Amino acid sequence: MTEGASKLEQVRIDKLEKIRALGLDPWGGRFDDRQTIADVASQAPEEPGTTTETVVRVAGRILGLRDKGRVVFIDLQDKTGRIQLFIGKKQVGEENWNIVGLLDLWDLVGAEGKLGRTKTGEASVFVESLTLLTKTIAHPPEKYHGAQDIEIRLRRRYLDMIQNPEVLARFESRAKIVRFIREFLGQREFVEVETPTMHSIAGGAAARPFVTHHNALDIELFMRIALELPLKRCLVGGVDRVYEIGRVWRNEGIDASHNPEFTMLELYEAYGDYETMMELTESLIVGAAEALGNGLKLPYGEREIDMTRPWRRATYDELLREKYGFGLDDTEQARAEAIKREIEVDGKHPDVIMDALFEEGVSDELVAPTFVIDYPASICPLTKRKAGNERVAERFELFINGMEVANAYTELNDPLLQEQLFSTQLEGQEEEDSMAKMDHDFIAALKHGMPPAGGLGIGIDRLVMLLTNSQTIRDVIIFPLLRPERGQGGKESSEEHAGDGEVLDDESD
Structure with a gap:
């Protein structure tokens, strides 16, 4: 028996050796001119x-195998669908029939034959030639259930995609969305760039970074938490419309809409502002929804989200008043309301308390696409202040189904004010906080003149969630972060929850 192989695997390994004895390569090779199963079936x-008399060529994975003696029926699947292979000993000949007897579920095969329909009405390929493309050794898992469902789906996503075609379709939809975004921005003459993923200073957001070490330079570096500051340097350099779609990392909690590693779109348009960004955001997201071909009234869980334009615009102050009866300047009422809701207030700036109330009672209720505009300036250190009202920053956040999907500013390009705001924000922050060190090179870049601009960030994973009716971010990240498997370097622990309450491992959903 082969070392490390289970009894079921050993049976397959024995068949593999018999395939070799026939002079065949059990791992297959090139198979030209194959057609998609969906096209053939149609x-x-x-x-x-x-x-x-139509001869077709298909290839895929065996998901069903029924041996009727001198006839074998195979259910063959590729990413487009399934079709039945009708294999008769007389029709395929002795050499092909020898291969048939060595096949197992989940093997990969190619077949050529005439297209027809059986007496029972099943669309079928009546096989004349069979090609083994890959012999599988692992025995396929049973159709999973209960807690094991999460184990297999997340740890072995490839099995999830094989047994649940809708999962593969979801990731193909993600690819369509990203492809559309690139085409959309290309038509608007945006230039795509790639900026460093390791920074000596973690800037552009208030988040805790992952820390790494560069051995050759003997320096500490941070995995980037935002794309913002390098892209703004491109604006200074004359790239008037610039964007990046890239991975960012934040060493924080995990829940249904947060993963430590995620994908962001950030873009900047010289001579624009946050109004420019609202138009662009609305056009981009509606276009992405239309690219999937599912219309603009989208199911999400038990709700329907109407993405039809125009989307609502409401000020931060207006929404606070709708919910609580007081606005941005009513700091004492906000403090009292926060205490009543058991929100921490000691040592907190009034606008931080106000923002906690907004997150607690307002954002979750914004189901239809809503641009929340004009945030408190004190919590927006990279944003231009509103003309005639220094209390307010020209910023919006887009909420859909209670989830923040996009964040945009009229960018602050005053280097003196930017330096002052950085210094104010840095006071009293923990040393490990991402904003605890000032990016002096960014200030130097601003001093060389950054044009007035609008800037936008969109969470790609959250956008895909909304457009594919996916209830958790783990469903749209092909390989989400998990604890190591027990016995594979993971430690036994009674602690099942991480971050904001979502299980990090696979014991429940």
């Missing part, structure tokens, strides 16, 4: 018990 005749 051409099948309508009348049961008929065969056409």
Whole structure:
């Protein structure tokens, strides 16, 4: 018995050796001119018990195998669908029939034959030639259930995609969305760039970074928490419309809408502002929804979200008043309300308390797409102040189904004010906080003149969640972060929860 192999695997390994004895490569090779199964199935005749003269070539994975003696039926699947292979000993000949006897579930095969329909009405390829493309050794898992469902789906996503075609379709939808975004921005003459993923100073957001070490330079570096500051340097350099779609990392909690590693779109447009960004955001997201071909009234859980334009615009102050009866300047009422809701207030700036109330009672209720505009300036250190009202910053956040999907500013390009705001924000912050060190090079860049601009950030994972009716971010990240498997370097622990309450491992959903 092969070392490390289970009994079921050993049976397959024995078959693999028999395949070699036939002079065949059990790992297959090139198989040209194959057609998608969906395309082939669509051409099948309508009348049961008929065969056409059309010869087709298909390839895929065996998901069903029924041996009827001198006839074998195989259910073959590729990413587009399934079709039945009808394999008769007389029709395929001795050499091909020897291969058939060595096949197992989940093997990969190619087949050529005439297209028809069986007497029972099943669209089928009546095989004349069979090619083994890959012999699988691992025995396929049973159709999973209960807690094991999460184990297999997240740790072995490839099994999830094989057994649940809708999962593969979801990741293909993600690819369509990203492709559309690139096409959309290209048509608007944005230039795509790639900026460093390791920074000597973690800037552009208030978040805790992952820390790494560069051995050759003997310096501490941070995995980037935002794309913002390098892209703004591009504006200074004359790239008037610039964007990046890239991975960012934040060493923080995990829940249904947060993963430590995620994908962001950030873009900047010289001579624009946050109004420019609102128009762009609305056009981009509606276009992405239309690219999937599902219309603009989208199901999300038990709700329907109407993405039809125009989207609502409401000020931060207006929404606070709708919910609580007081606005931005009513700091004492906000403090009292926060205490009543058991929100920490000691040592907190009044606007921080106000923002906690906004997150607690307002944002979750914004189901239809809503641009929340004009935030408190004190919590927006990279944003231009509103003309005639220094209390307010020209910033918006887009909420859909209670989830923040986009964040945008009229960018602050005054280097003296930017330096002052950085210094004010840094006071009293913990040393490990991402904003606890000032990016002096960014200030130097601003001093060389950054044009007035609008800037936008969109969480790609959250956007995909909304457009594909996915209830958790783990469903749209192909390999989400998990604790190591027990016995594979993971430690036994009674602690099941991480971050904001979402399980990090796979014991429940």
